[in-house]
Amino acid sequence: MLSSPGGATVGWIHYLAFDLFVGLWVARNADKYGFARWLQIPILFFILMLGPFGLILYLLLRFTRYNKVADAVMPE
Numbered sequence: 459m460l461s462s463p464g465g466a467t468v469g470w471i472h473y474l475a476f477d478l479f480v481g482l483w484v485a486r487n488a489d490k491y492g493f494a495r496w497l498q499i500p501i502l503f504f505i506l507m508l509g510p511f512g513l514i515l516y517l518l519l520r521f522t523r524y525n526k527v528a529d530a531v532m533p534e
Contacts, residue, residue, distance in 0.1 A: 473509065481505045484516050491520060 481502050488498045501519070505512030 476509055477506050480509075480513050484513065487520075488516070491524065493520075493523075 484501060484505060485498060488501070497519075501512055501516045503512070504515055
């Protein structure tokens with residue numbers, strides 16, 4: 459599917475949409491929990507490059523800092 463121009467376009471739109479929405483949620487959530495921007499930058503980079511791995515990295519980091527799973531699925 460990704461070998462055709464239309465399939466590649468659909469694939470890129472899917473990846474970019476996921477990365478943008480998840481990155482936006484992570485940035486807002488990290489601000490809410492008081493994470494410094496210098497710490498958010500590598501996490502957002504991993505979200506852009508590796509998608510779900512970056513999200514898991516952020517959730518693990520937040521869990522180790524606050525020891526709770528609040529707002530892990532639904533933002534406010």
